[in-house]
Amino acid sequence: MEKQTVTIYDVAREAGVSMATVSRVVNGNPNVKPATRKKVLDVIDRLDYRPNAVARGLASKKTTTVGVIIPDVTNIYFASLARGIDDIAMMYKYNIILTNSDENSGKEVQVLNTLLAKQVDGVIFMGNNVSPELKAEFDRSRTPIVLAGSVDPTNTQPSVSIDYKAAVHEGVARMLKRGYKRVAFVSGPLDQPINSEYRLAGYKDALADAGIDYDEQLVFETDYSYQAGYDLQEALTAVDATAAFVGDDELAAGVMNGMNDAGISVPEQFEILTSNDTKLTEIVRPKMSSITQPLYDIGAVAMRLLTKLMNNEPVENKNVLLPYGFVKRGSTNSNEV
Structure with a gap:
Protein backbone atom coordinates (compact mmCIF):
# COMPACT_ATOMS: atom_id res chain seq x y z
CA MET A 1 0.00 0.00 0.00
CA ASN A 52 9.58 17.89 4.82
CA ALA A 53 13.25 18.73 5.39
CA VAL A 54 13.93 18.81 1.66
CA ALA A 55 11.17 21.33 1.02
CA ARG A 56 12.29 23.44 3.97
CA GLY A 57 15.84 23.33 2.64
CA LEU A 58 14.72 24.54 -0.78
CA ALA A 59 12.88 27.43 0.81
CA SER A 60 15.68 28.49 3.16
CA LYS A 61 18.62 27.34 1.01
CA LYS A 62 19.73 25.38 4.11
CA THR A 63 19.21 21.69 4.79
CA THR A 64 20.50 21.75 8.41
CA THR A 65 22.38 18.58 7.41
CA VAL A 66 26.09 17.89 7.78
CA GLY A 67 27.99 15.16 5.97
CA VAL A 68 30.66 13.20 7.87
CA ILE A 69 33.22 11.15 5.93
CA ILE A 70 34.80 8.43 8.05
CA PRO A 71 37.52 6.12 6.65
CA ASP A 72 36.59 3.05 8.69
CA VAL A 73 33.45 2.89 10.83
CA THR A 74 34.83 -0.13 12.71
CA ASN A 75 37.91 1.78 13.96
CA ILE A 76 37.36 2.88 17.57
CA TYR A 77 39.43 6.05 17.04
CA PHE A 78 37.09 7.44 14.39
CA ALA A 79 34.00 6.22 16.25
CA SER A 80 35.12 8.23 19.31
CA LEU A 81 35.50 11.38 17.19
CA ALA A 82 32.07 10.77 15.63
CA ARG A 83 30.42 10.82 19.08
CA GLY A 84 31.73 14.33 19.72
CA ILE A 85 30.57 15.46 16.29
CA ASP A 86 27.09 14.02 16.77
CA ASP A 87 26.53 15.56 20.22
CA ILE A 88 27.42 19.08 19.07
CA ALA A 89 25.42 18.62 15.86
CA MET A 90 22.34 17.76 17.94
CA MET A 91 22.96 20.77 20.19
CA TYR A 92 22.91 23.06 17.15
CA LYS A 93 20.01 21.13 15.54
CA TYR A 94 21.94 19.67 12.61
CA ASN A 95 21.32 16.20 11.23
CA ILE A 96 24.25 13.95 10.34
CA ILE A 97 24.76 11.87 7.20
CA LEU A 98 27.57 9.43 8.07
CA THR A 99 29.47 7.88 5.17
CA ASN A 100 32.25 5.28 5.07
CA SER A 101 35.09 5.76 2.55
CA ASP A 102 37.10 2.55 3.20
CA GLU A 103 40.30 4.67 3.15
CA ASN A 104 40.02 4.66 -0.64
CA SER A 105 40.95 8.02 -2.20
CA GLY A 106 38.74 7.43 -5.24
CA LYS A 107 35.78 6.56 -3.03
CA GLU A 108 36.46 9.61 -0.82
CA VAL A 109 36.04 11.91 -3.82
CA GLN A 110 32.88 10.04 -4.85
CA VAL A 111 31.41 10.18 -1.33
CA LEU A 112 32.21 13.90 -1.01
CA ASN A 113 30.46 14.68 -4.30
CA THR A 114 27.45 12.57 -3.26
CA LEU A 115 27.17 14.58 -0.02
CA LEU A 116 27.51 17.89 -1.85
CA ALA A 117 24.82 16.77 -4.31
CA LYS A 118 22.54 16.24 -1.30
CA GLN A 119 23.02 19.96 -0.55
CA VAL A 120 24.60 19.41 2.87
CA ASP A 121 25.44 22.67 4.65
CA GLY A 122 28.91 21.45 5.64
CA VAL A 123 31.24 18.44 5.69
CA ILE A 124 33.59 16.95 8.31
CA PHE A 125 36.35 14.77 6.88
CA MET A 126 38.12 12.22 9.11
CA GLY A 127 40.37 10.42 6.61
CA ASN A 128 44.07 9.79 7.20
CA ASN A 129 45.01 11.30 3.86
CA VAL A 130 43.84 14.28 1.82
CA SER A 131 44.81 13.18 -1.69
CA PRO A 132 45.53 15.81 -4.39
CA GLU A 133 42.25 14.88 -6.08
CA LEU A 134 40.31 15.32 -2.84
CA LYS A 135 42.11 18.60 -2.05
CA ALA A 136 41.09 19.89 -5.50
CA GLU A 137 37.45 19.06 -4.69
CA PHE A 138 37.76 20.79 -1.29
CA ASP A 139 39.15 23.92 -2.96
CA ARG A 140 36.42 23.90 -5.61
CA SER A 141 33.55 23.48 -3.16
CA ARG A 142 31.76 26.49 -1.70
CA THR A 143 30.50 24.27 1.13
CA PRO A 144 32.57 24.58 4.37
CA ILE A 145 34.73 21.52 5.04
CA VAL A 146 36.59 20.82 8.32
CA LEU A 147 39.17 18.09 8.97
CA ALA A 148 38.81 16.22 12.29
CA GLY A 149 41.83 14.27 13.57
CA SER A 150 43.29 14.63 10.09
CA VAL A 151 45.98 16.91 8.69
CA ASP A 152 46.50 19.23 5.76
CA PRO A 153 50.24 19.97 5.41
CA THR A 154 49.41 23.25 3.62
CA ASN A 155 47.26 24.39 6.59
CA THR A 156 44.75 25.86 4.14
CA GLN A 157 41.90 23.56 5.18
CA PRO A 158 40.19 24.23 8.55
CA SER A 159 41.16 21.43 10.94
CA VAL A 160 41.13 20.16 14.53
CA SER A 161 43.79 17.72 15.76
CA ILE A 162 46.76 17.39 18.10
CA ASP A 163 50.39 18.16 17.26
CA TYR A 164 51.23 14.65 16.02
CA LYS A 165 54.86 15.50 15.29
CA ALA A 166 55.53 16.87 18.80
CA ALA A 167 53.64 14.00 20.48
CA VAL A 168 55.63 11.28 18.72
CA HIS A 169 58.89 13.20 19.26
CA GLU A 170 58.25 13.35 23.00
CA GLY A 171 57.02 9.76 23.28
CA VAL A 172 59.98 8.25 21.40
CA ALA A 173 62.42 10.51 23.30
CA ARG A 174 61.16 9.03 26.57
CA MET A 175 61.84 5.49 25.31
CA LEU A 176 65.32 6.45 24.12
CA LYS A 177 66.11 8.02 27.51
CA ARG A 178 65.41 4.66 29.12
CA GLY A 179 68.25 3.16 27.08
CA TYR A 180 66.39 1.64 24.15
CA LYS A 181 68.67 2.08 21.12
CA ARG A 182 66.54 0.04 18.68
CA VAL A 183 63.11 1.70 18.79
CA ALA A 184 61.00 0.73 15.78
CA PHE A 185 58.48 3.01 14.08
CA VAL A 186 55.31 1.20 13.02
CA SER A 187 52.57 3.04 11.17
CA GLY A 188 50.04 3.02 8.39
CA PRO A 189 51.09 3.89 4.81
CA LEU A 190 53.86 6.47 4.54
CA ASP A 191 52.22 8.10 1.53
CA GLN A 192 49.81 9.57 4.09
CA PRO A 193 51.22 12.90 5.38
CA ILE A 194 49.97 12.20 8.92
CA ASN A 195 52.48 9.32 9.00
CA SER A 196 55.37 10.64 6.89
CA GLU A 197 55.37 14.41 7.51
CA TYR A 198 54.21 14.33 11.14
CA ARG A 199 54.70 11.03 13.00
CA LEU A 200 57.85 9.86 11.18
CA ALA A 201 59.29 13.38 11.34
CA GLY A 202 58.77 13.39 15.12
CA TYR A 203 60.44 9.98 15.36
CA LYS A 204 63.46 11.21 13.35
CA ASP A 205 63.75 14.34 15.50
CA ALA A 206 63.80 12.24 18.68
CA LEU A 207 66.60 10.06 17.28
CA ALA A 208 68.61 13.12 16.21
CA ASP A 209 68.24 14.71 19.65
CA ALA A 210 69.52 11.49 21.26
CA GLY A 211 72.46 11.25 18.84
CA ILE A 212 71.18 8.00 17.32
CA ASP A 213 71.40 7.41 13.57
CA TYR A 214 68.15 6.93 11.67
CA ASP A 215 67.87 3.34 10.44
CA GLU A 216 65.33 2.65 7.68
CA GLN A 217 65.25 -1.01 8.70
CA LEU A 218 63.44 0.02 11.89
CA VAL A 219 60.62 1.71 9.96
CA PHE A 220 57.59 -0.44 9.15
CA GLU A 221 54.61 0.75 7.13
CA THR A 222 51.52 -1.40 6.85
CA ASP A 223 47.74 -1.06 7.05
CA TYR A 224 45.92 -0.25 10.29
CA SER A 225 44.65 -3.75 11.06
CA TYR A 226 45.27 -6.01 14.05
CA GLN A 227 46.51 -8.80 11.75
CA ALA A 228 49.06 -6.54 10.08
CA GLY A 229 50.53 -5.76 13.50
CA TYR A 230 50.51 -9.40 14.57
CA ASP A 231 52.35 -10.43 11.40
CA LEU A 232 55.23 -7.99 12.07
CA GLN A 233 56.74 -10.02 14.93
CA GLU A 234 59.36 -11.85 12.83
CA ALA A 235 60.41 -8.71 10.97
CA LEU A 236 60.74 -6.71 14.20
CA THR A 237 62.78 -9.48 15.81
CA ALA A 238 65.00 -9.80 12.70
CA VAL A 239 66.17 -6.17 13.02
CA ASP A 240 66.75 -6.51 16.79
CA ALA A 241 64.04 -3.99 17.71
CA THR A 242 63.54 -3.84 21.49
CA ALA A 243 60.74 -1.26 21.56
CA ALA A 244 58.23 0.30 19.17
CA PHE A 245 56.13 3.38 18.69
CA VAL A 246 52.92 2.33 16.90
CA GLY A 247 50.65 4.78 15.08
CA ASP A 248 47.30 3.04 15.72
CA ASP A 249 45.87 1.18 18.72
CA GLU A 250 44.51 -1.84 16.81
CA LEU A 251 47.84 -2.17 15.03
CA ALA A 252 49.63 -1.91 18.39
CA ALA A 253 47.45 -4.65 19.90
CA GLY A 254 48.50 -6.90 17.02
CA VAL A 255 52.20 -6.12 17.54
CA MET A 256 51.90 -6.83 21.27
CA ASN A 257 50.07 -10.14 20.90
CA GLY A 258 52.43 -11.24 18.12
CA MET A 259 55.39 -10.63 20.43
CA ASN A 260 53.82 -12.34 23.44
CA ASP A 261 52.74 -15.37 21.38
CA ALA A 262 56.32 -15.71 20.11
CA GLY A 263 57.57 -15.87 23.69
CA ILE A 264 58.86 -12.27 23.72
CA SER A 265 57.42 -10.75 26.87
CA VAL A 266 55.88 -7.26 26.81
CA PRO A 267 57.13 -5.05 28.46
CA GLU A 268 60.07 -7.01 29.96
CA GLN A 269 61.69 -7.79 26.59
CA PHE A 270 59.85 -5.42 24.26
CA GLU A 271 58.21 -2.05 25.03
CA ILE A 272 55.25 -0.62 23.11
CA LEU A 273 53.91 2.93 23.06
CA THR A 274 50.72 3.42 21.06
CA SER A 275 49.17 6.63 19.82
CA ASN A 276 45.42 7.11 20.19
CA ASP A 277 44.40 6.01 23.72
CA THR A 278 41.10 4.52 22.60
CA LYS A 279 39.33 2.08 24.93
CA LEU A 280 41.22 -0.73 23.16
CA THR A 281 44.32 0.23 25.18
CA GLU A 282 42.52 -0.80 28.39
CA ILE A 283 40.92 -3.99 27.00
CA VAL A 284 44.17 -5.78 26.05
CA ARG A 285 46.63 -7.39 28.50
CA PRO A 286 48.94 -5.90 29.41
CA LYS A 287 47.16 -2.59 29.03
CA MET A 288 48.96 -0.31 26.60
CA SER A 289 50.83 2.91 27.40
CA SER A 290 49.76 5.62 24.99
CA ILE A 291 49.87 9.18 23.80
CA THR A 292 46.55 10.61 24.97
CA GLN A 293 44.26 12.56 22.69
CA PRO A 294 40.99 14.30 23.62
CA LEU A 295 39.13 12.18 21.06
CA TYR A 296 35.60 13.31 21.89
CA ASP A 297 36.75 16.94 22.02
CA ILE A 298 38.43 16.74 18.60
CA GLY A 299 35.07 15.74 17.11
CA ALA A 300 33.11 18.25 19.17
CA VAL A 301 35.41 21.20 18.42
CA ALA A 302 35.46 20.29 14.71
CA MET A 303 31.66 20.38 14.62
CA ARG A 304 31.55 23.69 16.49
CA LEU A 305 34.10 25.16 14.07
CA LEU A 306 31.96 23.95 11.18
CA THR A 307 28.82 25.60 12.62
CA LYS A 308 30.71 28.91 12.74
CA LEU A 309 31.87 28.56 9.14
CA MET A 310 28.38 27.56 7.95
CA ASN A 311 26.87 30.61 9.62
CA ASN A 312 29.62 33.00 8.49
CA GLU A 313 30.62 33.72 12.09
CA PRO A 314 34.13 35.12 12.71
CA VAL A 315 36.78 32.43 13.32
CA GLU A 316 40.09 33.45 14.89
CA ASN A 317 41.93 30.18 14.33
CA LYS A 318 40.96 27.76 11.56
CA ASN A 319 43.66 25.22 12.48
CA VAL A 320 43.02 24.19 16.09
CA LEU A 321 45.59 22.11 18.00
CA LEU A 322 44.23 20.50 21.17
CA PRO A 323 46.52 19.33 24.00
CA TYR A 324 47.98 15.80 24.10
CA GLY A 325 49.53 13.88 26.98
CA PHE A 326 50.79 10.44 27.98
CA VAL A 327 49.38 7.64 30.10
CA LYS A 328 51.54 4.89 31.62
CA ARG A 329 50.14 1.38 31.51
CA GLY A 330 51.58 -2.12 31.30
CA SER A 331 53.31 -2.11 27.90
CA THR A 332 56.20 0.11 29.08
CA ASN A 333 58.66 -0.65 31.85
CA SER A 334 59.37 2.46 33.91
CA ASN A 335 57.18 4.39 36.33
CA GLU A 336 56.36 6.83 33.55
CA VAL A 337 55.69 6.45 29.84
Whole structure:
Protein backbone atom coordinates (compact mmCIF):
# COMPACT_ATOMS: atom_id res chain seq x y z
CA MET A 1 0.00 0.00 0.00
CA GLU A 2 1.45 3.36 -1.05
CA LYS A 3 2.24 5.73 1.78
CA GLN A 4 0.26 8.97 1.63
CA THR A 5 2.37 12.04 2.36
CA VAL A 6 0.76 14.33 4.90
CA THR A 7 1.43 17.99 4.11
CA ILE A 8 1.36 21.17 6.16
CA TYR A 9 -1.81 22.06 4.21
CA ASP A 10 -3.53 18.88 5.52
CA VAL A 11 -2.63 19.77 9.12
CA ALA A 12 -3.84 23.37 8.70
CA ARG A 13 -7.16 22.23 7.19
CA GLU A 14 -7.79 19.61 9.91
CA ALA A 15 -6.90 22.02 12.72
CA GLY A 16 -8.84 24.90 11.17
CA VAL A 17 -5.83 27.26 11.24
CA SER A 18 -3.51 28.87 8.69
CA MET A 19 -0.40 27.15 7.37
CA ALA A 20 1.63 29.97 8.96
CA THR A 21 0.25 28.97 12.38
CA VAL A 22 1.22 25.32 11.80
CA SER A 23 4.69 26.48 10.77
CA ARG A 24 5.04 28.52 13.95
CA VAL A 25 4.01 25.52 16.09
CA VAL A 26 6.44 23.18 14.29
CA ASN A 27 9.31 25.66 14.66
CA GLY A 28 8.65 26.32 18.36
CA ASN A 29 7.62 29.94 17.88
CA PRO A 30 6.08 31.16 21.18
CA ASN A 31 3.68 33.48 19.31
CA VAL A 32 0.81 30.94 19.35
CA LYS A 33 -2.03 30.70 21.86
CA PRO A 34 -1.71 27.61 24.11
CA ALA A 35 -5.13 26.27 23.06
CA THR A 36 -4.28 26.67 19.36
CA ARG A 37 -0.87 25.06 19.87
CA LYS A 38 -2.50 22.04 21.56
CA LYS A 39 -5.07 21.70 18.76
CA VAL A 40 -2.35 21.76 16.08
CA LEU A 41 -0.10 19.32 18.00
CA ASP A 42 -3.03 16.91 18.40
CA VAL A 43 -3.62 16.95 14.64
CA ILE A 44 0.11 16.52 13.94
CA ASP A 45 0.12 13.51 16.25
CA ARG A 46 -3.04 11.99 14.74
CA LEU A 47 -1.92 12.42 11.13
CA ASP A 48 1.73 11.54 11.90
CA TYR A 49 2.84 14.70 10.12
CA ARG A 50 6.59 15.11 9.65
CA PRO A 51 7.93 18.37 8.20
CA ASN A 52 9.58 17.89 4.82
CA ALA A 53 13.25 18.73 5.39
CA VAL A 54 13.93 18.81 1.66
CA ALA A 55 11.17 21.33 1.02
CA ARG A 56 12.29 23.44 3.97
CA GLY A 57 15.84 23.33 2.64
CA LEU A 58 14.72 24.54 -0.78
CA ALA A 59 12.88 27.43 0.81
CA SER A 60 15.68 28.49 3.16
CA LYS A 61 18.62 27.34 1.01
CA LYS A 62 19.73 25.38 4.11
CA THR A 63 19.21 21.69 4.79
CA THR A 64 20.50 21.75 8.41
CA THR A 65 22.38 18.58 7.41
CA VAL A 66 26.09 17.89 7.78
CA GLY A 67 27.99 15.16 5.97
CA VAL A 68 30.66 13.20 7.87
CA ILE A 69 33.22 11.15 5.93
CA ILE A 70 34.80 8.43 8.05
CA PRO A 71 37.52 6.12 6.65
CA ASP A 72 36.59 3.05 8.69
CA VAL A 73 33.45 2.89 10.83
CA THR A 74 34.83 -0.13 12.71
CA ASN A 75 37.91 1.78 13.96
CA ILE A 76 37.36 2.88 17.57
CA TYR A 77 39.43 6.05 17.04
CA PHE A 78 37.09 7.44 14.39
CA ALA A 79 34.00 6.22 16.25
CA SER A 80 35.12 8.23 19.31
CA LEU A 81 35.50 11.38 17.19
CA ALA A 82 32.07 10.77 15.63
CA ARG A 83 30.42 10.82 19.08
CA GLY A 84 31.73 14.33 19.72
CA ILE A 85 30.57 15.46 16.29
CA ASP A 86 27.09 14.02 16.77
CA ASP A 87 26.53 15.56 20.22
CA ILE A 88 27.42 19.08 19.07
CA ALA A 89 25.42 18.62 15.86
CA MET A 90 22.34 17.76 17.94
CA MET A 91 22.96 20.77 20.19
CA TYR A 92 22.91 23.06 17.15
CA LYS A 93 20.01 21.13 15.54
CA TYR A 94 21.94 19.67 12.61
CA ASN A 95 21.32 16.20 11.23
CA ILE A 96 24.25 13.95 10.34
CA ILE A 97 24.76 11.87 7.20
CA LEU A 98 27.57 9.43 8.07
CA THR A 99 29.47 7.88 5.17
CA ASN A 100 32.25 5.28 5.07
CA SER A 101 35.09 5.76 2.55
CA ASP A 102 37.10 2.55 3.20
CA GLU A 103 40.30 4.67 3.15
CA ASN A 104 40.02 4.66 -0.64
CA SER A 105 40.95 8.02 -2.20
CA GLY A 106 38.74 7.43 -5.24
CA LYS A 107 35.78 6.56 -3.03
CA GLU A 108 36.46 9.61 -0.82
CA VAL A 109 36.04 11.91 -3.82
CA GLN A 110 32.88 10.04 -4.85
CA VAL A 111 31.41 10.18 -1.33
CA LEU A 112 32.21 13.90 -1.01
CA ASN A 113 30.46 14.68 -4.30
CA THR A 114 27.45 12.57 -3.26
CA LEU A 115 27.17 14.58 -0.02
CA LEU A 116 27.51 17.89 -1.85
CA ALA A 117 24.82 16.77 -4.31
CA LYS A 118 22.54 16.24 -1.30
CA GLN A 119 23.02 19.96 -0.55
CA VAL A 120 24.60 19.41 2.87
CA ASP A 121 25.44 22.67 4.65
CA GLY A 122 28.91 21.45 5.64
CA VAL A 123 31.24 18.44 5.69
CA ILE A 124 33.59 16.95 8.31
CA PHE A 125 36.35 14.77 6.88
CA MET A 126 38.12 12.22 9.11
CA GLY A 127 40.37 10.42 6.61
CA ASN A 128 44.07 9.79 7.20
CA ASN A 129 45.01 11.30 3.86
CA VAL A 130 43.84 14.28 1.82
CA SER A 131 44.81 13.18 -1.69
CA PRO A 132 45.53 15.81 -4.39
CA GLU A 133 42.25 14.88 -6.08
CA LEU A 134 40.31 15.32 -2.84
CA LYS A 135 42.11 18.60 -2.05
CA ALA A 136 41.09 19.89 -5.50
CA GLU A 137 37.45 19.06 -4.69
CA PHE A 138 37.76 20.79 -1.29
CA ASP A 139 39.15 23.92 -2.96
CA ARG A 140 36.42 23.90 -5.61
CA SER A 141 33.55 23.48 -3.16
CA ARG A 142 31.76 26.49 -1.70
CA THR A 143 30.50 24.27 1.13
CA PRO A 144 32.57 24.58 4.37
CA ILE A 145 34.73 21.52 5.04
CA VAL A 146 36.59 20.82 8.32
CA LEU A 147 39.17 18.09 8.97
CA ALA A 148 38.81 16.22 12.29
CA GLY A 149 41.83 14.27 13.57
CA SER A 150 43.29 14.63 10.09
CA VAL A 151 45.98 16.91 8.69
CA ASP A 152 46.50 19.23 5.76
CA PRO A 153 50.24 19.97 5.41
CA THR A 154 49.41 23.25 3.62
CA ASN A 155 47.26 24.39 6.59
CA THR A 156 44.75 25.86 4.14
CA GLN A 157 41.90 23.56 5.18
CA PRO A 158 40.19 24.23 8.55
CA SER A 159 41.16 21.43 10.94
CA VAL A 160 41.13 20.16 14.53
CA SER A 161 43.79 17.72 15.76
CA ILE A 162 46.76 17.39 18.10
CA ASP A 163 50.39 18.16 17.26
CA TYR A 164 51.23 14.65 16.02
CA LYS A 165 54.86 15.50 15.29
CA ALA A 166 55.53 16.87 18.80
CA ALA A 167 53.64 14.00 20.48
CA VAL A 168 55.63 11.28 18.72
CA HIS A 169 58.89 13.20 19.26
CA GLU A 170 58.25 13.35 23.00
CA GLY A 171 57.02 9.76 23.28
CA VAL A 172 59.98 8.25 21.40
CA ALA A 173 62.42 10.51 23.30
CA ARG A 174 61.16 9.03 26.57
CA MET A 175 61.84 5.49 25.31
CA LEU A 176 65.32 6.45 24.12
CA LYS A 177 66.11 8.02 27.51
CA ARG A 178 65.41 4.66 29.12
CA GLY A 179 68.25 3.16 27.08
CA TYR A 180 66.39 1.64 24.15
CA LYS A 181 68.67 2.08 21.12
CA ARG A 182 66.54 0.04 18.68
CA VAL A 183 63.11 1.70 18.79
CA ALA A 184 61.00 0.73 15.78
CA PHE A 185 58.48 3.01 14.08
CA VAL A 186 55.31 1.20 13.02
CA SER A 187 52.57 3.04 11.17
CA GLY A 188 50.04 3.02 8.39
CA PRO A 189 51.09 3.89 4.81
CA LEU A 190 53.86 6.47 4.54
CA ASP A 191 52.22 8.10 1.53
CA GLN A 192 49.81 9.57 4.09
CA PRO A 193 51.22 12.90 5.38
CA ILE A 194 49.97 12.20 8.92
CA ASN A 195 52.48 9.32 9.00
CA SER A 196 55.37 10.64 6.89
CA GLU A 197 55.37 14.41 7.51
CA TYR A 198 54.21 14.33 11.14
CA ARG A 199 54.70 11.03 13.00
CA LEU A 200 57.85 9.86 11.18
CA ALA A 201 59.29 13.38 11.34
CA GLY A 202 58.77 13.39 15.12
CA TYR A 203 60.44 9.98 15.36
CA LYS A 204 63.46 11.21 13.35
CA ASP A 205 63.75 14.34 15.50
CA ALA A 206 63.80 12.24 18.68
CA LEU A 207 66.60 10.06 17.28
CA ALA A 208 68.61 13.12 16.21
CA ASP A 209 68.24 14.71 19.65
CA ALA A 210 69.52 11.49 21.26
CA GLY A 211 72.46 11.25 18.84
CA ILE A 212 71.18 8.00 17.32
CA ASP A 213 71.40 7.41 13.57
CA TYR A 214 68.15 6.93 11.67
CA ASP A 215 67.87 3.34 10.44
CA GLU A 216 65.33 2.65 7.68
CA GLN A 217 65.25 -1.01 8.70
CA LEU A 218 63.44 0.02 11.89
CA VAL A 219 60.62 1.71 9.96
CA PHE A 220 57.59 -0.44 9.15
CA GLU A 221 54.61 0.75 7.13
CA THR A 222 51.52 -1.40 6.85
CA ASP A 223 47.74 -1.06 7.05
CA TYR A 224 45.92 -0.25 10.29
CA SER A 225 44.65 -3.75 11.06
CA TYR A 226 45.27 -6.01 14.05
CA GLN A 227 46.51 -8.80 11.75
CA ALA A 228 49.06 -6.54 10.08
CA GLY A 229 50.53 -5.76 13.50
CA TYR A 230 50.51 -9.40 14.57
CA ASP A 231 52.35 -10.43 11.40
CA LEU A 232 55.23 -7.99 12.07
CA GLN A 233 56.74 -10.02 14.93
CA GLU A 234 59.36 -11.85 12.83
CA ALA A 235 60.41 -8.71 10.97
CA LEU A 236 60.74 -6.71 14.20
CA THR A 237 62.78 -9.48 15.81
CA ALA A 238 65.00 -9.80 12.70
CA VAL A 239 66.17 -6.17 13.02
CA ASP A 240 66.75 -6.51 16.79
CA ALA A 241 64.04 -3.99 17.71
CA THR A 242 63.54 -3.84 21.49
CA ALA A 243 60.74 -1.26 21.56
CA ALA A 244 58.23 0.30 19.17
CA PHE A 245 56.13 3.38 18.69
CA VAL A 246 52.92 2.33 16.90
CA GLY A 247 50.65 4.78 15.08
CA ASP A 248 47.30 3.04 15.72
CA ASP A 249 45.87 1.18 18.72
CA GLU A 250 44.51 -1.84 16.81
CA LEU A 251 47.84 -2.17 15.03
CA ALA A 252 49.63 -1.91 18.39
CA ALA A 253 47.45 -4.65 19.90
CA GLY A 254 48.50 -6.90 17.02
CA VAL A 255 52.20 -6.12 17.54
CA MET A 256 51.90 -6.83 21.27
CA ASN A 257 50.07 -10.14 20.90
CA GLY A 258 52.43 -11.24 18.12
CA MET A 259 55.39 -10.63 20.43
CA ASN A 260 53.82 -12.34 23.44
CA ASP A 261 52.74 -15.37 21.38
CA ALA A 262 56.32 -15.71 20.11
CA GLY A 263 57.57 -15.87 23.69
CA ILE A 264 58.86 -12.27 23.72
CA SER A 265 57.42 -10.75 26.87
CA VAL A 266 55.88 -7.26 26.81
CA PRO A 267 57.13 -5.05 28.46
CA GLU A 268 60.07 -7.01 29.96
CA GLN A 269 61.69 -7.79 26.59
CA PHE A 270 59.85 -5.42 24.26
CA GLU A 271 58.21 -2.05 25.03
CA ILE A 272 55.25 -0.62 23.11
CA LEU A 273 53.91 2.93 23.06
CA THR A 274 50.72 3.42 21.06
CA SER A 275 49.17 6.63 19.82
CA ASN A 276 45.42 7.11 20.19
CA ASP A 277 44.40 6.01 23.72
CA THR A 278 41.10 4.52 22.60
CA LYS A 279 39.33 2.08 24.93
CA LEU A 280 41.22 -0.73 23.16
CA THR A 281 44.32 0.23 25.18
CA GLU A 282 42.52 -0.80 28.39
CA ILE A 283 40.92 -3.99 27.00
CA VAL A 284 44.17 -5.78 26.05
CA ARG A 285 46.63 -7.39 28.50
CA PRO A 286 48.94 -5.90 29.41
CA LYS A 287 47.16 -2.59 29.03
CA MET A 288 48.96 -0.31 26.60
CA SER A 289 50.83 2.91 27.40
CA SER A 290 49.76 5.62 24.99
CA ILE A 291 49.87 9.18 23.80
CA THR A 292 46.55 10.61 24.97
CA GLN A 293 44.26 12.56 22.69
CA PRO A 294 40.99 14.30 23.62
CA LEU A 295 39.13 12.18 21.06
CA TYR A 296 35.60 13.31 21.89
CA ASP A 297 36.75 16.94 22.02
CA ILE A 298 38.43 16.74 18.60
CA GLY A 299 35.07 15.74 17.11
CA ALA A 300 33.11 18.25 19.17
CA VAL A 301 35.41 21.20 18.42
CA ALA A 302 35.46 20.29 14.71
CA MET A 303 31.66 20.38 14.62
CA ARG A 304 31.55 23.69 16.49
CA LEU A 305 34.10 25.16 14.07
CA LEU A 306 31.96 23.95 11.18
CA THR A 307 28.82 25.60 12.62
CA LYS A 308 30.71 28.91 12.74
CA LEU A 309 31.87 28.56 9.14
CA MET A 310 28.38 27.56 7.95
CA ASN A 311 26.87 30.61 9.62
CA ASN A 312 29.62 33.00 8.49
CA GLU A 313 30.62 33.72 12.09
CA PRO A 314 34.13 35.12 12.71
CA VAL A 315 36.78 32.43 13.32
CA GLU A 316 40.09 33.45 14.89
CA ASN A 317 41.93 30.18 14.33
CA LYS A 318 40.96 27.76 11.56
CA ASN A 319 43.66 25.22 12.48
CA VAL A 320 43.02 24.19 16.09
CA LEU A 321 45.59 22.11 18.00
CA LEU A 322 44.23 20.50 21.17
CA PRO A 323 46.52 19.33 24.00
CA TYR A 324 47.98 15.80 24.10
CA GLY A 325 49.53 13.88 26.98
CA PHE A 326 50.79 10.44 27.98
CA VAL A 327 49.38 7.64 30.10
CA LYS A 328 51.54 4.89 31.62
CA ARG A 329 50.14 1.38 31.51
CA GLY A 330 51.58 -2.12 31.30
CA SER A 331 53.31 -2.11 27.90
CA THR A 332 56.20 0.11 29.08
CA ASN A 333 58.66 -0.65 31.85
CA SER A 334 59.37 2.46 33.91
CA ASN A 335 57.18 4.39 36.33
CA GLU A 336 56.36 6.83 33.55
CA VAL A 337 55.69 6.45 29.84
